[in-house]
Amino acid sequence: xxxxxxxxxxxxxxxxxxxxxxxxxxxxxxxxxxxxxxxxxxxxxxxxxxxxxxxxxxxxxxxxxxxxxxxxxxxxxxxxxxxxxxxxxxxxxxxxxxxxxxxxxxxxxxxxxxxxxxxxxxxxxxxxxxxxxxxxxxxxxxxxxxxxxxxxxxxxxxxxxxxxxxxxxxxxxxxxxxxxxxxxxxxxxxxxxxxxxxxxxxxxxxxxxxxxxxxxxxxxxxxxxxxxxxxxxxxxxxxxxxxxxxxxxxxxxxxxxxxxxxxxxxxxxxxxxxxxxxxxxxxxxxxxxxxxxxxxxxxxxxxxxxxxxxxxxxxxxxxxxxxxxxxxxxxxxxxxxxxxxxxxxxxxxxxxxxxxxxxxxxxxx
Amino acid sequence: xxxxxxxxxxxxxxxxxxxxxxxxxxxxxxxxxxxxxxxxxxxxxxxxxxxxxxxxxxxxxxxxxxxxxxxxxxxxxxxxxxxxxxxxxxxxxxxxxxxxxxxxxxxxxxxxxxxxxxxxxxxxxxx
Numbered sequence: 082x083x084x085x086x087x088x089x090x091x092x093x094x095x096x097x098x099x100x101x102x103x104x105x106x107x108x109x110x111x112x113x114x115x116x117x118x119x120x121x122x123x124x125x126x127x128x129x130x131x132x133x134x135x136x137x138x139x140x141x142x143x144x145x146x147x148x149x150x151x152x153x154x155x156x157x158x159x160x161x162x163x164x165x166x167x168x169x170x171x172x173x174x175x176x177x178x179x180x181x182x183x184x185x186x187x188x189x190x191x192x193x194x195x196x197x198x199x200x201x202x203x204x205x206x207x208x209x210x211x212x213x214x215x216x217x218x219x220x221x222x223x224x225x226x227x228x229x230x231x232x233x234x235x236x237x238x239x240x241x242x243x244x245x246x247x248x249x250x251x252x253x254x255x256x257x258x259x260x261x262x263x264x265x266x267x268x269x270x271x272x273x274x275x276x277x278x279x280x281x282x283x284x285x286x287x288x289x290x291x292x293x294x295x296x297x298x299x300x301x302x303x304x305x306x307x308x309x310x311x312x313x314x315x316x317x318x319x320x321x322x323x324x325x326x327x328x329x330x331x332x333x334x335x336x337x338x339x340x341x342x343x344x345x346x347x348x349x350x351x352x353x354x355x356x357x358x359x360x361x362x363x364x365x366x367x368x369x370x371x372x373x374x375x376x377x378x379x380x381x382x383x384x385x386x387x388x389x390x391x392x393x394x395x396x397x398x399x400x401x402x403x404x405x406x407x408x409x410x411x412x413x414x415x416x417x418x419x420x421x422x423x424x425x426x427x428x429x430x431x432x433x434x435x436x437x438x439x440x441x442x443x444x445x446x
Numbered sequence: 447x448x449x450x451x452x453x454x455x456x457x458x459x460x461x462x463x464x465x466x467x468x469x470x471x472x473x474x475x476x477x478x479x480x481x482x483x484x485x486x487x488x489x490x491x492x493x494x495x496x497x498x499x500x501x502x503x504x505x506x507x508x509x510x511x512x513x514x515x516x517x518x519x520x521x522x523x524x525x526x527x528x529x530x531x532x533x534x535x536x537x538x539x540x541x542x543x544x545x546x547x548x549x550x551x552x553x554x555x556x557x558x559x560x561x562x563x564x565x566x567x568x569x570x571x572x573x
Binding site for chain 1: 488490506513535
């Protein structure tokens with residue numbers, strides 16, 4: 082293993098007491114003071130996350146749209162400048178390469194936001210698929226710092242630092258602007274289930290932007306928040322995480338992401354296999370569950386049917402600090418879904434109560 | 447810096463023991479241990495009446511990150527468990543040496559506590 086990669090906020094994390102861990106090859110904070118308290122802060126007030134480890138790529142050229150329609154499952158023709166789309170991109174066998182955001186900046190000009198742990202794989206894949214299309218794909222990951230301000234008070238806080246009227250930016254829309262004097266893409270997105278913004282700025286300006294947000298944050302109850310809370314917040318909201326609910330071996334249809342797979346736009350990579358799965362039914366499904374108990378049901382825990390036969394495995398698990406019980410997701414044989422499912426945690430059998438997420442009421446953005 | 451009260455005895459496995467004059471002892475995990483584990487979400491303790499050997503696993507402390515076994519620092523019989531931890535396991539984070547105690551043991555041999563680490567020795571272990 083080589084040295085861990087660092088974001089432009091590495092010194093910021095250390096000076097603010099971040100507890101650093103190796104996350105997908107990145108030296109990142111898992112928490113500052115408490116994962117549970119950081120989680121609650123985002124649901125009740127607001128939190129600041131460093132997400133600079135996420136990757137970015139430019140896709141530009143006369144056939145940029147035509148290429149993206151081939152690459153990803155969602156319909157990029159619905160985009161207009163300032164609009165963002167959540168999607169996945171698949172292999173020909175239907176498994177997921179990554180989930181990503183597509184930003185339309187202008188005609189022939191798109192920005193992709195991809196997962197940190199997948200940057201090298203994704204860029205190689207995207208460039209390979211782009212052969213034969215009149216467009217360029219450039220890895221911009223090192224050029225950007227990215228900060229996420231998430232929570233019901235996030236908009237109020239960011240508004241104190243910008244002349245841009247944030248009220249005019251709807252969910253999954255963005256604009257160029259300045260926050261605390263730093264040029265940013267101001268994107269009304271996030272992965273917590275709360276309202277909030279993701280700010281993309283030049284890598285060298287990231288730490289100063291973070292300090293300015295912290296300095297302005299106290300009246301809004303801002304907490305520094307890190308990867309531990311980011312994971313529990315996304316799971317509580319029912320959002321997939323690459324490597325868990327979606328992988329090279331789990332298709333978007335299996336994962337319940339059929340809403341980002343648009344067959345009527347024409348063929349795309351994996352469309353034949355995904356269409357067949359949608360029509361014939363999935364052999365396995367990702368389901369979300371709670372247990373009524375505080376014991377955390379961790380990833381890789383076997384899922385059992387009433388007879389005690391293994392019919393699946395847990396892919397994500399944590400404690401929801403909002404409902405105060407264990408929540409999670411599992412990949413389960415579809416035929417077993419009519420049975421009462423259970424897990425065995427250190428000798429205690431816990432029944433799974435299947436839930437359609439989110440696990441907590443979320444404000445509609 | 448972790449808090450290591452001088453009046454307690456310690457095990458290398460990060461439990462503390464506080465001996466009372468009546469031959470019972472309170473047991474919990476140290477400030478260093480709770481801080482390493484992070485947010486504690488569940489504490490599993492044995493039933494009253496359970497007989498424990500020195501070094502035997504007596505329960506599980508679970509945090510958001512992991513589930514960890516906890517060990518009896520001395521032999522004895524469980525005479526009481528902390529009823530508050532069922533609903534409020536975070537007391538172990540908030541007050542590991544007081545409200546976050548886990549067990550009260552009737553020690554098999556109160557002199558056993560003498561073999562455990564002093565606060566100074568435990569401080570070196572976690573140094």
